[in-house]
Amino acid sequence: MEVVSIGVALILVLGLVTMFIIQTVVRQDMNKSGEQLTDFAINYRAKDLEEIFDVSKNLVSIIASDKEIISFLRDEEAKKNRGDEMNEKLLNYNSGNNYSAIYLIGKDGRTRASTDRSFIDQDYSFRQYFKEAMRGENYADVNVGVTSKKMGYYFSSPIKIDNEVVGVAVIKMNPEIVFSFLKEECIAALSDLMVVDRFGIVVGANRDGLIFKSLGKISQDKEEILATEDKYPNVMIDSLSYQEILNELQYIGNEVRDFKTYDNLNKRFENIIVTKVGEYNFFLVAKIDDQKVAFETGLMFRKIGGVILVIMFFGSVLMLFLMSSRLNPLEQLLVMSRKISMGDFDYKNPVKQKNDLAELGETMETMAMTIKHRWDELEKMVEERTEKLNEQAKSMENTKLAVNNILDDVEGVASDLEKYKMAVDNSSDCVVITDLEGVVIYVNKAVERVTGFSTYEVIGKKAGSKVLWGGQMPKEFYEKLWKTIKSDKKVFEGELNNHSKNGRPYISRLTISPILSNSDEVLYFVGVERDITREKEVDRSKTDFIYLTSHQLRTPLSAMKWFCEMLLAGDAGELTKDQREFVENISQSNERMIDLINSLLNISRVESGRIIIDPTPTDLEKLVQDVLTELDKNIKEKKQEVLLSVSDSLPRVNVDPKLIREVYKNLLTNANKYTQEGGRISVIISVEGGEVVSQISDNGMGIPVADQSKIFERFFRAENIIKLETEGTGLGLYLAKAIVESSMGKIWFKSQEKVGTNFWFTLPLSGVKAHKGQVSINS
Amino acid sequence: MANILVIEDEKLLLEVISKKLALSGMNPISCSGGEEALDCLEKLSVMPDVIWLDYHLKGMDGLVFLEAIKKNKKWEKIPVVVVSNSASSDEVHHMLALGINKYILKAEYRLDQIVEAIKEFISSETNNEKSIGG
Numbered sequence: 001m002e003v004v005s006i007g008v009a010l011i012l013v014l015g016l017v018t019m020f021i022i023q024t025v026v027r028q029d030m031n032k033s034g035e036q037l038t039d040f041a042i043n044y045r046a047k048d049l050e051e052i053f054d055v056s057k058n059l060v061s062i063i064a065s066d067k068e069i070i071s072f073l074r075d076e077e078a079k080k081n082r083g084d085e086m087n088e089k090l091l092n093y094n095s096g097n098n099y100s101a102i103y104l105i106g107k108d109g110r111t112r113a114s115t116d117r118s119f120i121d122q123d124y125s126f127r128q129y130f131k132e133a134m135r136g137e138n139y140a141d142v143n144v145g146v147t148s149k150k151m152g153y154y155f156s157s158p159i160k161i162d163n164e165v166v167g168v169a170v171i172k173m174n175p176e177i178v179f180s181f182l183k184e185e186c187i188a189a190l191s192d193l194m195v196v197d198r199f200g201i202v203v204g205a206n207r208d209g210l211i212f213k214s215l216g217k218i219s220q221d222k223e224e225i226l227a228t229e230d231k232y233p234n235v236m237i238d239s240l241s242y243q244e245i246l247n248e249l250q251y252i253g254n255e256v257r258d259f260k261t262y263d264n265l266n267k268r269f270e271n272i273i274v275t276k277v278g279e280y281n282f283f284l285v286a287k288i289d290d291q292k293v294a295f296e297t298g299l300m301f302r303k304i305g306g307v308i309l310v311i312m313f314f315g316s317v318l319m320l321f322l323m324s325s326r327l328n329p330l331e332q333l334l335v336m337s338r339k340i341s342m343g344d345f346d347y348k349n350p351v352k353q354k355n356d357l358a359e360l361g362e363t364m365e366t367m368a369m370t371i372k373h374r375w376d377e378l379e380k381m382v383e384e385r386t387e388k389l390n391e392q393a394k395s396m397e398n399t400k401l402a403v404n405n406i407l408d409d410v411e412g413v414a415s416d417l418e419k420y421k422m423a424v425d426n427s428s429d430c431v432v433i434t435d436l437e438g439v440v441i442y443v444n445k446a447v448e449r450v451t452g453f454s455t456y457e458v459i460g461k462k463a464g465s466k467v468l469w470g471g472q473m474p475k476e477f478y479e480k481l482w483k484t485i486k487s488d489k490k491v492f493e494g495e496l497n498n499h500s501k502n503g504r505p506y507i508s509r510l511t512i513s514p515i516l517s518n519s520d521e522v523l524y525f526v527g528v529e530r531d532i533t534r535e536k537e538v539d540r541s542k543t544d545f546i547y548l549t550s551h552q553l554r555t556p557l558s559a560m561k562w563f564c565e566m567l568l569a570g571d572a573g574e575l576t577k578d579q580r581e582f583v584e585n586i587s588q589s590n591e592r593m594i595d596l597i598n599s600l601l602n603i604s605r606v607e608s609g610r611i612i613i614d615p616t617p618t619d620l621e622k623l624v625q626d627v628l629t630e631l632d633k634n635i636k637e638k639k640q641e642v643l644l645s646v647s648d649s650l651p652r653v654n655v656d657p658k659l660i661r662e663v664y665k666n667l668l669t670n671a672n673k674y675t676q677e678g679g680r681i682s683v684i685i686s687v688e689g690g691e692v693v694s695q696i697s698d699n700g701m702g703i704p705v706a707d708q709s710k711i712f713e714r715f716f717r718a719e720n721i722i723k724l725e726t727e728g729t730g731l732g733l734y735l736a737k738a739i740v741e742s743s744m745g746k747i748w749f750k751s752q753e754k755v756g757t758n759f760w761f762t763l764p765l766s767g768v769k770a771h772k773g774q775v776s777i778n779s
Numbered sequence: 780m781a782n783i784l785v786i787e788d789e790k791l792l793l794e795v796i797s798k799k800l801a802l803s804g805m806n807p808i809s810c811s812g813g814e815e816a817l818d819c820l821e822k823l824s825v826m827p828d829v830i831w832l833d834y835h836l837k838g839m840d841g842l843v844f845l846e847a848i849k850k851n852k853k854w855e856k857i858p859v860v861v862v863s864n865s866a867s868s869d870e871v872h873h874m875l876a877l878g879i880n881k882y883i884l885k886a887e888y889r890l891d892q893i894v895e896a897i898k899e900f901i902s903s904e905t906n907n908e909k910s911i912g913g
Contacts, residue, residue: 554864558885559791565889566795571802594886601865778884 007319015312019305039256042273042286046254049195050278052181056099056155056173057138063093064157064169069104073112073159073167083120086113093171100152101172105130107165118147124170128229129156133168136160140280142175142203144232151175151203151211151232178204192287195277199226200246201237203282212236215285216243241265245274245285252276252283329357336364345372430508430529434463436486436522450531452501463527464498472497472505485514485525495532506533553597560590592727599731602662602777603714606738613659613742613771617652620660620692624683627664634672635681643682650685653692654767658777659739663747666732667696667759673728674721674757675700691745691762699756708751712737720753736761739777743768780806781901784827784857786816786844788836796831799890805901813839817847820854827857828901832879834863834870842870845877858900862893 063069072086090102094115103114109125124130124146132139133156144151152172159167182193183206195204199222200215212232217239226232245259252274259272271288332350339347345368349361424431425444430451433442440463448454451469464470473496484492492512499505512527564587566572568580575583605611624644628635635642664683671681675698684695703711707718715730740747740761751757783800785807787793797807808827810816813836820826830848834841841861848854858880871882880900883893 554886555789555792558864559789559795561886562792562795562799562890565891566799566802569891571798597886778887 011312011316015308019308038288042275043256046275046277046284053280056171060155060157060169060171064159070159070161074161083113090115098174098177099171100174103170105168107167122147129154130168133158134165136165142197182206191289194285196283196285198281200249213238213240215240216246333361340368432463432527434525438462469498485512489514506531507536557594596729599729603735606742610773612773612776613656615654615656615768615770618655618657619652620685621646623657623661624664627668631668631672638677641680645684647686649687655763662777663736663739666736671698673725690765692765693760693762695760697758702753702755702757703751704753781828782806782808783829783831784808785831786810787833788812803894812836813844829897830857830859832859832861834861849877860897
């Protein structure tokens with residue numbers, strides 16, 4: 001509805017503006033155009049008046065040409081008695097009572113017939129209208145009737161017979177017709193509107209007071225004519241102050257003449273407009289009052305304004321009405337657009353009429369659908385983007401975390417590098433980095449500590465040369481070293497004798513690694529050297545300890561062994577039964593002790609890696625037979641059945657027989673010990689793949705499941721065998737395993753309590769690598 | 780009667796060995812160290828038939844003693860049986876290279892076994908002597 005309000009307001013404003021403009025323009029032009037306007041109006045009034053006169057003029061002409069009237073006048077003598085008849089006839093012409101008299105005058109000037117009977121036989125030959133008609137002209141004049149004493153407008157017309165005027169037809173028009181005509185308000189600005197005759201005497205006016213006043217002073221000759229004509233008998237003619245007009249009157253035609261006269265009475269100028277009424281000898285004189293014009297203009301303006309306002313009002317109403325039929329859909333479309341703008345894209349075209357607004361609505365609907373479609377697409381896209389964004393955010397988060405981690409790492413790396421540098425700098429081992437020619441480019445602190453040469457003294461010199469700490473080894477050693485690291489690009493490991501700056505000899509274990517580029521070119525060498533002099537000493541001490549221990553323990557054990565032997569041999573006299581039993585117990589315990597020492601020594605030897613592995617082609621079958629022979633006494637005691645089965649394809653195997661013998665001995669000893677009397681023991685040696693597999697089986701007491709995982713542990717003895725057999729060191733299987741593994745084989749078992757035990761161990765068919773140790777087993 | 784020079788730094792062992800050798804019909808000459816043994820050899824008019832040598836000795840050890848007698852023409856042919864608690868392979872090989880006749884690990888053997896091993900070396904020598912002498 002805003003549109004309507006604005007529309008109405010606009011109309012009002014425009015209306016008011018128009019009014020204002022009109023007022024301004026009218027006011028400005030009123031004096032000029034007011035005059036023109038009144039001139040125009042007066043002209044029209046004159047024409048109107050002329051028409052009124054014409055009616056009478058025509059009527060009198062018709063009467064004059066009436067054949068009956070003509071014949072009446074021709075035969076006037078003969079038909080005197082027809083006078084009444086004619087009077088009646090003339091009355092017929094006065095249908096509207098506009099004429100006070102219609103009468104016919106004979107050529108002698110006497111009235112022959114008349115609607116007013118008092119006119120009959122009256123002589124009107126002095127009248128100008130008679131004189132003129134008799135001359136054959138129509139004529140109009142104003143006179144005050146000599147008979148009736150009343151003023152009238154006389155219209156005369158000649159009655160002709162064969163161009164001879166035989167009489168005159170006259171009608172006396174009621175002056176009220178003219179008066180009322182003049183009183184009709186044509187121009188409000190007119191204060192006075194008058195009709196004056198050819199003498200300038202007012203014969204009709206819009207107000208009564210003006211009648212029979214003359215425009216100015218009537219000249220002498222004119223007064224005489226007036227008297228002769230007896231035009232206005234018994235009338236006092238006053239003069240108006242329009243002398244100038246009166247003087248000009250005879251020159252005034254049908255054009256409008258304006259006069260400005262000074263009104264002495266009212267002390268102001270007056271505008272007078274004068275024009276001739278057609279061909280008649282009458283003039284229309286109008287006095288225009290300027291103020292009245294202005295007032296009337298204002299009035300007119302107000303009237304115009306009122307009209308405009310009314311038009312505006314109706315216009316507004318009309319507009320409202322018209323627009324409402326447009327606005328309702330507009331309103332609906334507005335609602336629609338609002339709805340759409342608020343996201344209701346399914347809003348349908350509300351305009352039901354079939355017009356351009358409906359089209360607009362449809363377009364909007366289509367648009368909304370398009371928007372919705374796009375919106376949906378957009379939403380989908382946004383959803384996808386959001387999802388992606390979330391993923392990205394997540395990945396960003398991850399990245400952030402990663403970056404943080406990396407930053408932490410970088411800090412870590414930095415500190416790690418610092419750590420590594422510190423680690424290398426402060427390593428107890430000497431670290432020496434050299435270029436391709438072995439010229440030192442870096443040494444750590446340990447170098448100075450070990451060699452006595454300061455970093456300053458070392459950098460730029462050839463590592464391990466005689467001027468530094470090296471050069472103590474044979475030429476071949478260094479040749480091999482350089483070949484390994486430079487040509488073969490491999491790590492060199494070795495022990496070498498060095499000497500410090502102050503001449504102290506020491507032993508080094510040296511590792512030199514070539515550092516290679518991506519293209520496998522040697523960039524530089526990193527040497528790590530450890531002073532193992534003390535290690536070597538400790539090693540020797542350990543060896544000494546074993547010697548010492550074995551010697552020191554074996555010496556008293558040997559003494560006990562041999563004294564018992566002598567006692568039992570009767571070297572100190574025959575022993576009683578009890579004495580013999582006791583000495584035998586001592587001897588047995590002594591033997592166990594010797595076994596234990598031997599086992600410990602063997603384990604020590606194997607574990608330390610100091611044991612000599614001296615492989616020789618060995619007949620394993622014979623080896624086992626020897627062990628069985630050694631155990632024969634024990635086996636026979638328990639009446640056990642022994643089976644030895646050796647694969648025909650078994651060759652001699654390159655192993656250390658002393659060590660492998662120990663394995664068979666341990667396994668067979670256990671089989672013998674922990675298998676009941678009459679039990680069965682079997683040894684099967686086969687070749688499988690690249691391995692020699694030895695299987696030692698019994699149907700003895702087996703190993704409890706709970707103990708199976710521990711049987712290779714040092715000093716471990718299973719629950720069931722401890723109860724049965726108090727002897728045993730718990731070192732046999734441990735030693736066997738140590739020997740097998742040092743010979744590059746494997747050992748395992750399967751056992752079920754009270755059913756039996758199977759042990760397997762393997763040896764490489766290709767044989768065992770020699771090991772240059774210091775001690776041999778059982779030595 | 781065969782003379783056996785027994786070199787053993789462990790007093791108890793020296794005693795039991797000597798007793799066993801005596802009981803086995805031999806004449807043990809007991810020495811508790813290398814230097815003492817070398818002195819004995821210097822003083823002895825008759826060379827011992829076999830030398831029983833403990834390898835690990837206080838003072839002069841068995842190897843040095845062995846080297847010493849192998850350098851002496853009078854003594855170099857006397858059979859030497861090393862009876863010791865232990866010895867590394869290198870040492871054993873070294874000793875064998877120096878001409879010892881047997882290496883016996885003390886705790887592993889009974890006395891009578893060792894005596895039997897010694898008898899193997901003296902019988903022929905004694906026989907030879909007898910034959911030479913006889």
